[in-house]
Amino acid sequence: FQVGLLVSVKRFFLFLFEIRVKPDKSGVVTDGVKHSMNPFCEIAVEEAVKLKEKKLIKEVVAVSCGPQQAQETIRTALAMGADRGIHVQVAGKDYENLGPLQVSKIMAALAKKEEAQLVILGKQAIDDDCNQTGQMTAALLDWPQGTFASEVSFEGDKLKVVREIDGGLETITINTPAVVTADLRLNTPRYATLPNIMKAKKKKIAIMKPEDLGVDITSRVEVLRVDEPPQREAGVKVETVQDLVGKLKDSGLV
Amino acid sequence: LIYAKSLFSDLLSFCCCFFFLQKSVVDGVLPSFRSVCGEDGVSLSEAIREQHGKDESVHKCCPPDVVVFPRSVDEVSALAKICHMHCLPIIPFGTGTGLEGGVGAMKGGVCFSLRNMDQVLDLHVEDFDVTVEPGVTRKALNSYLRDTGLWFPVDPGADASLCGMAATSASGTNAVRYGTMRENIMNLEVVLADGTIINTAGKGRRPRKTSAGYNLTNLFVGSEGTLGIITKTTLRLYGIPEAVVSAVCSFPSVQAAVDSTVQILQSGVPIARIEFLDDVMIDACNRFSSLSYPVTPTLFLEFHGSERSLEEQVNTSEEITQCNGGSDFQWAKDEETRSRLWKARHDAWYAALALRPGCKAYATDVCVPLSMLPQIIVETKEDLIANKLTGPIAGHVGDGNFHCLMVLDPNDPDELQRVHLFTERLARRALAMSGTCTGEHGVGLGKRALLVEEMGAQAIQVMQSLKETLDPKNLMNPGKVLQ
Numbered sequence: 239f240q241v242g243l244l245v246s247v248k249r250f251f252l253f254l255f256e257i258r259v260k261p262d263k264s265g266v267v268t269d270g271v272k273h274s275m276n277p278f279c280e281i282a283v284e285e286a287v288k289l290k291e292k293k294l295i296k297e298v299v300a301v302s303c304g305p306q307q308a309q310e311t312i313r314t315a316l317a318m319g320a321d322r323g324i325h326v327q328v329a330g331k332d333y334e335n336l337g338p339l340q341v342s343k344i345m346a347a348l349a350k351k352e353e354a355q356l357v358i359l360g361k362q363a364i365d366d367d368c369n370q371t372g373q374m375t376a377a378l379l380d381w382p383q384g385t386f387a388s389e390v391s392f393e394g395d396k397l398k399v400v401r402e403i404d405g406g407l408e409t410i411t412i413n414t415p416a417v418v419t420a421d422l423r424l425n426t427p428r429y430a431t432l433p434n435i436m437k438a439k440k441k442k443i444a445i446m447k448p449e450d451l452g453v454d455i456t457s458r459v460e461v462l463r464v465d466e467p468p469q470r471e472a473g474v475k476v477e478t479v480q481d482l483v484g485k486l487k488d489s490g491l492v
Numbered sequence: 493l494i495y496a497k498s499l500f501s502d503l504l505s506f507c508c509c510f511f512f513l514q515k516s517v518v519d520g521v522l523p524s525f526r527s528v529c530g531e532d533g534v535s536l537s538e539a540i541r542e543q544h545g546k547d548e549s550v551h552k553c554c555p556p557d558v559v560v561f562p563r564s565v566d567e568v569s570a571l572a573k574i575c576h577m578h579c580l581p582i583i584p585f586g587t588g589t590g591l592e593g594g595v596g597a598m599k600g601g602v603c604f605s606l607r608n609m610d611q612v613l614d615l616h617v618e619d620f621d622v623t624v625e626p627g628v629t630r631k632a633l634n635s636y637l638r639d640t641g642l643w644f645p646v647d648p649g650a651d652a653s654l655c656g657m658a659a660t661s662a663s664g665t666n667a668v669r670y671g672t673m674r675e676n677i678m679n680l681e682v683v684l685a686d687g688t689i690i691n692t693a694g695k696g697r698r699p700r701k702t703s704a705g706y707n708l709t710n711l712f713v714g715s716e717g718t719l720g721i722i723t724k725t726t727l728r729l730y731g732i733p734e735a736v737v738s739a740v741c742s743f744p745s746v747q748a749a750v751d752s753t754v755q756i757l758q759s760g761v762p763i764a765r766i767e768f769l770d771d772v773m774i775d776a777c778n779r780f781s782s783l784s785y786p787v788t789p790t791l792f793l794e795f796h797g798s799e800r801s802l803e804e805q806v807n808t809s810e811e812i813t814q815c816n817g818g819s820d821f822q823w824a825k826d827e828e829t830r831s832r833l834w835k836a837r838h839d840a841w842y843a844a845l846a847l848r849p850g851c852k853a854y855a856t857d858v859c860v861p862l863s864m865l866p867q868i869i870v871e872t873k874e875d876l877i878a879n880k881l882t883g884p885i886a887g888h889v890g891d892g893n894f895h896c897l898m899v900l901d902p903n904d905p906d907e908l909q910r911v912h913l914f915t916e917r918l919a920r921r922a923l924a925m926s927g928t929c930t931g932e933h934g935v936g937l938g939k940r941a942l943l944v945e946e947m948g949a950q951a952i953q954v955m956q957s958l959k960e961t962l963d964p965k966n967l968m969n970p971g972k973v974l975q
Binding site for chain 2: 253
């Protein structure tokens with residue numbers, strides 16, 4: 239049973255770095271900040287590559303939507319073991335307004351075009367925490383979805399997915415073709431090694447535009463303002479329990 | 493007697509005067525400090541000072557008078573000039589993860605917390621080098637490097653500041669293949685006690701080797717903040733191993749385990765990690781993690797390389813262990829099984845602590861030539877039993893370096909004393925076997941006398957002269973390394 243697989247990867251700040259809001263509150267400062275692949279996307283790529291190593295998948299295609307630098311992220315996916323890449327060019331203002339709905343339209347169009355049997359994404363991106371793209375993609379394709387996956391396996395031509403939910407773990411069986419989103423405990427992504435990075439340079443990345451896929455990326459969402467969380471203020475020490483209760487009452491908390 | 497008493501009270505009041513005087517000097521320079529690193533770059537709060545007066549050792553907290561947070565090497569230099577002018581002690585602080593009390597402000601003074609200087613500068617992927625500031629820790633650097641295929645392999649247990657690791661000449665479990673900090677630092681930027689900024693190998697220089705001048709870089713590596721403040725370090729990077737295999741093997745005796753280690757090294761296997769756990773430690777780990785290793789000396793091995801070379805490395809090593817009476821040789825390639833095999837080694841510290849809940853642990857740290865390892869471990873175990881001490885042993889056996897994890901009740905002065913005497917005997921035992929009293933943790937507060945025994949009076953005199961030349965007022969981390 240050998241299928242083709244699309245894995246979506248997104249580029250954002252390396253998770254270590256502090257995020258600062260731009261002075262005009264229109265967004266976050268991106269200049270000079272080290273970028274890397276979204277951690278959940280790394281887990282998705284790792285799972286795709288693992289499935290290929292187990293010979294359950296024929297080919298892994300890594301897809302990213304964004305400006306020129308998105309190719310760096312695709313190259314990392316190629317170095318981890320993806321076979322080829324697709325870069326959907328979206329730049330400038332269009333990229334700033336690119337949201338889950340537009341990306342899922344692009345993924346759906348690509349899934350049809352590539353005749354993929356499986357689409358894997360990270361469960362959410364650490365810039366917007368939307369957690370929508372996988373679900374929207376499945377809806378657009380009318381495919382079943384296994385989201386928040388902490389375990390994925392094939393059972394015949396169906397997919398068994400163990401999902402992390404609030405109450406614990408839920409195991410479902412879904413038909414293929416399907417969409418899966420990767421959660422934290424699905425696997426530990428491998429580091430790209432130098433020999434693999436060198437090999438990845440020779441792998442192909444196809445470049446296309448959203449129009450080529452017949453997708454309109456106009457956004458219906460407008461970001462009005464971005465604010466930092468309120469600064470933490472110094473605490474106040476009180477002498478007695480009575481003082482404490484008094485202060486709690488004053489601030490309306492009691 | 494009366495004379496002695498009055499002398500003593502004179503001394504006491506002198507000390508009080510001294511500290512009181514110093515405190516008022518500090519108060520006097522606070523405005524200058526603030527003008528250098530900003531209002532929130534200077535802290536007098538008790539909590540912050542205590543935080544910066546202790547590390548992960550058993551030494552008591554010795555808070556400084558004030559903590560400053562410079563943001564650049566120019567600020568460090570300006571602050572150092574002020575301290576120099578007013579004779580205030582300077583204590584550099586990275587992550588506070590040291591194990592020998594190196595950050596205690598024995599004479600009060602100014603703690604320079606360098607955590608705000610946290611940039612990774614100048615990465616050169618093709619040259620395998622990177623320069624980092626003191627606020628960058630080793631795990632942060634390796635995360636930063638993840639997409640490049642490179643890593644910095646020196647891995648002490650803690651997520652320590654790389655410049656701090658340079659200051660203590662740190663090492664880790666894979667030193668046997670990749671070396672310690674001494675072998676992997678190409679250049680340092682250092683601020684001296686009087687504020688002078690130097691680059692030990694020349695500004696911005698990063699050749700892979702050099703014969704130019706005195707080796708200043710390695711003078712400062714391991715100086716534990718007593719010669720200068722390290723504000724940048726240029727590190728040697730390595731390619732992330734293509735594949736990793738981990739293995740475990742049990743042995744009938746310590747000798748058999750060490751013999752296997754020596755033979756593996758002699759056969760040219762570029763082994764990445766070779767860790768030793770004694771029977772007491774294995775027993776602790778079995779109980780702590782519900783494992784079932786045979787309770788006998790055990791080696792944990794790790795191999796790095798290409799898929800094909802790994803097969804050869806593992807086969808050669810397995811044969812050697814079998815020749816030495818090793819049994820239950822297991823190995824694994826995938827991440828999950830490897831973690832399971834090495835679980836005992838990873839949990840060792842906690843397993844040791846769990847032997848006696850409510851107690852603290854202190855790790856001894858000696859290093860001897862490989863051939864001496866069986867003898868010193870056997871004698872040490874006898875010493876532990878004779879003195880009724882809890883001290884499971886874990887060691888980087890490929891380097892001849894081992895740690896007794898002394899589990900002790902901090903409220904029992906008798907046990908504290910017995911542990912203290914034990915560690916001195918252990919250090920002297922290592923010295924008697926041509927070894928060192930500290931393989932990786934540094935001298936800090938507790939091993940100054942042992943350093944003198946190890947080096948001999950003449951070498952110590954040279955060290956003392958260097959210290960006096962670079963820091964004539966003895967402001968740099970006073971009371972550490974040298975007496």
